[in-house]
Amino acid sequence: MEPESFFHIALKTDDLATAERFYRERFGGEVIDRGSADEGTGATAVNHVALSVADKLVYIFDEAPYEAAGLVDEVPTGFLHYGFVVPDVDAAHEQLVEEVPFVMAPTTFGDLRITFLTDPAGVRVELIEHL
Secondary structure, three states, X not given: OOOOEEEEEEEEOOOHHHHHHHHHHHHOOEEEEEEOHHHOOHHHOOOEEEEEEOOEEEEEXXXXXXXXXXXXXXXXXXXXXXXXXXXXXXXXHHHHOOOOOEEEEXXXXXXXXXXXXXXXXXXXXXXXXXX
């Protein structure tokens, strides 16, 4: 399996405004999206901000979307995962499932097909297919 591109990192924080300000002021982050838990359901029922920092995206959540959807147990604040775009999430899952632990089977979220695995150190890696 070979990713097409590195897409983003995701962070969880107890103070969304402070985290956003940090990435804007210290790294020149530009807000490109913002969402409210009141406006979403399931995985989108989280407060979040997405920033463009250098040439990548940084998503900051008050609760991980997969946590809000009940797909995983509560995760601690800090680094959540990083994501790679792949051409076919289901094919990548099938290719890797015997070799690496997956924490979430392939799932469709809006216009994305995603799955999560862990690397040897336990770091979550998201595989993303744009539908």
